[in-house]
Amino acid sequence: MADAAIEISGLTKAFGSNRVLRGIDMTLARGEITVLMGANGAGKSTLVKVICGVHPADGGEIVLSGAPFAPRNPIEAIRAGVVTVHQNINDGVIPDLDVASNLLLDSLAEPGAGFFLKGREIRARAREVAASMGLEVDVRRPVRELQLADRQLVAIARAMARKPELLILDEPTSSLSAVEAERLFALLERLRAQGVAILYISHRTSDIRRLADRIYAMRDGAIVGHFAEKPLDYEAAVTAMLGQGLEEIRLDNRPPGPPVLELEGLVLAPGARPIDLTVHQDEVLAVTGLVGAGKTRLAAVLYGLEAPLSGTMRLGGAPYRPTSPRAAIDAGVFLCAKDRGSNGVLHDHALDRNMSVPFLERFSRLSFVRTRAEARAGREIIDQLGIVCQSEKDDIATLSGGNQQKVMVGRWLGQPSRVLILDEPFQGVDIKARRDIGAKIRETAEGRATIVMAAEMDEVLEIADRIVVLSDHSVAGDHRNESLDLKLVLAQVAGQAGAPEAGAAGAGAAGISGATP
Amino acid sequence: MNAMQDSAATATGSGDSAGGNTGGNTTVAGRRSATDLAIRYGFLTLLAGLLVFFSVFTEGFFSPFSAVFIFQSVAITGILALGVTFTLVVDGFDLSIGSTATSALMLSAYMMVVLEQGAVVAVLACLLMGAFIGLVNGLLIVKTRVPDLLATLGMMFLLIGLQRIPTEGRSISTGMVLPSGEKANGVFDPAFLWLGRHKFDFIIPKLIPVSVVIFVIVAVLVWVFLEKTRHGRLMYAIGSNARAAALAGTNVNRYKILAYIFSGVLASVGGILLSARLGRGDIASGNNLLLDSVAAALIGFAVLGAAKPNAFGTAIGALFVGILLQGLTMMNAPYYTQDFVKGVVLVVALVFTFVLTGRRAGAHH
Structure with missing residues (x-):
């Protein structure tokens, strides 16, 4: 703990009267992977957005390498050495540019970078960056031709080209398969060994088990659990994050029916x-x-x-x-x-409308949609799946990711x-x-x-x-x-x-x- | 960029972000209500204010005749705007509506004056042409994957040229000399001219023009189709997320083509009414049909805070522009200020839609 890259104390943030962060205390150490766990809507993303300069904090303070840190925008945060790789891979890369340009994009965008491109020099530097990351791709290929995992690695390599103090990864494996994720883990372990502080946000249990040196569990805008002693008590972290334990899953053995x-x-x-x-x-x-x-x-x-x-x-x-x-x-x-x-x-579109689309014919008479039947069907699915919302007329964008997914599954369970x-x-x-x-x-x-x-x-x-x-x-x-x-x-x-x-x-x-x- | 906005709407809007769903909504609703009211009724209030303003300061503005005149001036652009609304609903755009309308104008005149046909044949020919243009637009966009703006822009140029070829660029009227040297002896069918010139009795004799009746009927039909039927619903679904709509079993291509066909047919209806009012195939008419009707449809986004293309909004948008121009004309504002004012209204309406509601921005994260 002595070598802290970033220390956060008493951090608060509210949107209107909705207090999203209620006093976060957190220390991220160099050469450690700290995992942040929390259910959808616990405030993880907001915390990250405050650290990387998207939202200003309302209260509390952040100390980065011993100096106070209050970024007013993402550029300031990046210049100070806080680099974030967001969940959506394609936000981190520019698909139509080649790998080399992607890797060095930030230096190209910096003021005083020179007016003309020096193609050969850029490619040479890009190859260095790629090699140091263990990334084996032709730097002249456009990123859109790469596989998802390679794109992800390019995004991270790009972030690393800035030699950050703190690297934040928001669900980096959500679109990767196990083997692809393995390559990412290898890279993260290498960065850990180089002394970078890494904040890793994930829902995936295997990721967390594999990588975590330290776990913070977050619920309702507060840190509710901190686990640092090895072996890490993963179950306790999940319990803290949910506020209750998970029931053991017991699969009932059902005999298969006819083909x-x-x-x-x-x-x-x-x-x-x-x-x-x-x-x-x-x-x-x-x-x-x-x-x-x-x-x-x-x-x-x-x-x-x-x-x-x-x-x-x-x-x-x-x-x-x-x-x-x-x-x-x-x-x-x-x-x-x-x-x-x-x-x-x-x-x-409202929730009920989202769920009825494939079956509109069943909900209409002479092509006229029977909106009452549609709303009733929507309410039934909402009750059945326990979707947290105010009514079936809510806009789907107001729901958290997990609830949106329930709506998507509910769409097909309803018929x-x-x-x-x-x-x-x-x-x-x-x-x-x-x-x-x-x-x-x-x-x-x-x-x-x-x-x-x-x-x-x-x-x-x-x-x-x-x-x-x-x-x-x-x-x-x-x-x-x-x-x-x-x-x-x-x-x-x-x-x-x-x-x-x-x-x-x-x-x-x-x-x-x-x-x- | 939208991540920079520190608004409550963005906080709840972006899926996994912290606004969440339980604690967030009540407070957000509380904060929203003031802006919400402004967004919902702002434009209608503005419209009412405009009416009051012109009624007080312009003599003769507040009268049935002035109202009818406004309706008549917006009827044709309104019908075109309702057509373009269909293409906007499926997340497309039709730039060829203006030239489709003028092509219908020329075709109807050509059918009657040169080919000496009756009103029914002329009208049918125009409607068929409109449908065909829409079909070609739709096929270009859906099958060859030409972007909608480019496909319909190309179609626009094509039609502007095409409508002038048969007469070598001259307007069509009875007695004109054809390229072959013959004289055109046909006349506009009185039944056709009725469409543009007849006025129905309504309390006051000879008050309501046919075009206004057609506009109102079309507006109601389009509204019912888009809001109440499953076809309209699926068109909105396509406009929101075409891929999701396709995976939910919607025939996306068919609905897109249908939208362009509706757009083409309604544009030709507008052209027919224009032709019937003018009584000649005037190649110089209908120049600003495109811009006026697109403006009406886009202003429609802001009405009732819909933040999406909708028939009611489009009709109100057309009316708004009509009232504004009529009022300015009666206040003796010079003609060139009219385009400026139209532009201002359009920009304000778009700001209403895209900044205050912030929904479009939030949706595409």
């Missing part, structure tokens, strides 16, 4: 092994795998957004080949898409379906909301087949009766959740296991290593 969806010889990508898969009624099937393993592709095929290269699908025994989402919905196959911000939320596909339904929600959503999905699973796409293993284990691992657009494993060899699953996720036939019987787990538990 609902049958995939035969489905080829998702050129050269990929055909997928044979049967999904049963009452069953919750989790499909896991890395980003790019084909989860979203599979969802797109099932939902009529893309055609498979070959193979057949049968729904309830009858041939099924949807040509549009409409056709899929009419056949009873629903998709709750990932990334609600761009694929789900209708901004400036009976034969197959419900949920692509990353727990993206960016806190653990409480995640448990709520998961419980509701399982509760309602009877009578339909449910497919949950998720990269995060904790989420998969919490919800699934059965787990299918995708790797390179092919099935790498198929397991029951009751008798699970986690190591094998992780090896299959990483693409290290043998033939797919190994599957549940998977004796081919010999050469497994390195997969993170």
